[in-house]
Amino acid sequence: MNNILNEIGIENYIYLAVILFSIGVFGVLYRRNAIIVFMSIEIMLNAVNLLFVAFSTYHQDAEGQVFVFFSMAVAAAEVAVGLAILVSVFRNIGSIDIGKLKNLKG
Amino acid sequence: MSTVLIIFYILSAITLSMAFLAVFTRNPIHSAIYLVVCMMSIGGHFLLFNSQFLAIVQIIVYAGAIMVLILYTIMLMDLNKEHEVHRPRVTRLVAIILFSLTCIILILIFINSDPVAGTIDRYDNFGEDFQSIKKLGKVLLNEYLVPFEYASILLLTAMIGAVLLSKKEKPGK
Structure with a gap:
């Protein structure tokens, strides 16, 4: 089978991943809802995963895909703990607006 | 333009627009559903690279497990009543x-x-197999055996941490 990057080119994947990552950064900065901020972090992780797989195919090496596998495991752990933290924040404060988390401000 | 390129452009358009909608929509539930479509289209990108294992894992872990967890949390919090205030201009x-x-x-x-x-x-593909599930499993369990075990410990720790954090404290204590 012909390599897929012959027809698409690695540049297109780089641009796609960069734009996707920037959308994640934008979401973190723009929204106040903590869950949406969480989802933006997931978007950023996915952009990086996509680029990992693209370069793994580019270099014909399986190790990039192994790294994507590990990063998915870390993302799953992160989501579980983060959502538990959000639930307990919601119980204590009554909202998950990140503008209201000012207890450390002094 | 070849068919693969057209498929790539369609998938990219879906990915980017769904990610943007997920960030912009006011309703968190709609946002989560847009994100599910975005994850699925990234799984499609993986399939385009012929990395079947990661495409399947992407759909199971991201579009399945993580998004269900997020949706349940949103439902648990009942955010529909309050309207999110915008950040300052x-x-x-x-x-x-x-x-x-x-x-x-x-x-x-x-x-x-x-x-x-x-x-x-x-x-150029030299015809050698580098991304089938068989090859990936060999690399994972030979060269990356120790990180693989650490990942299991990490997931166990995350599970215990999530249970501890979301447990209700007894009022008497």
Whole structure:
């Protein structure tokens, strides 16, 4: 089978991943809802995963895909703990607006 | 234009627009559903690379497990009553400026570093198998056995941590 990057080119994947990552950064900065901020972090992780797989195919090496596998495991752990933290924040404060988390401000 | 390129453009359009909608929509549940479609289209990208294992894992873990967890949390919090206040206008402006800056700077870095130059012959597939599930399993369980075990410990710790954090404290204590 012909390599897929012959027809698409690695540049297109780089641009796609960069734009996707920037959308994640934008979401973190723009929204106040903590869950949406969480989802933006997931978007950023996915952009990086996509680029990992693209370069793994580019270099014909399986190790990039192994790294994507590990990063998915870390993302799953992160989501579980983060959502538990959000639930307990919601119980204590009554909202998950990140503008209201000012207890450390002094 | 070849068919693969057309499929790539369609998938990219779906990915980017769904990610943008997920960030912009007011209703968190709609946002989560848009994100599910975005994850699925990224799984489609993986399938386009012929990495079947990661496509399946992407759909099971991201579109399945993680998004169900997020949806349950949203439902648990009952956010529909309160309306999210917007950030002040300056912050929003800064967010937009930073978005464009990140985009432009990263793309310029990639253009100037020119990762494609010199290695153009590597595009050719030499016929050796490097991304089937069989090969991936061999690499994972031979060279990356220790990190693999650490990942299991990490997941166990995350599970215990999540249970401890979300447990209700008894009022008497």
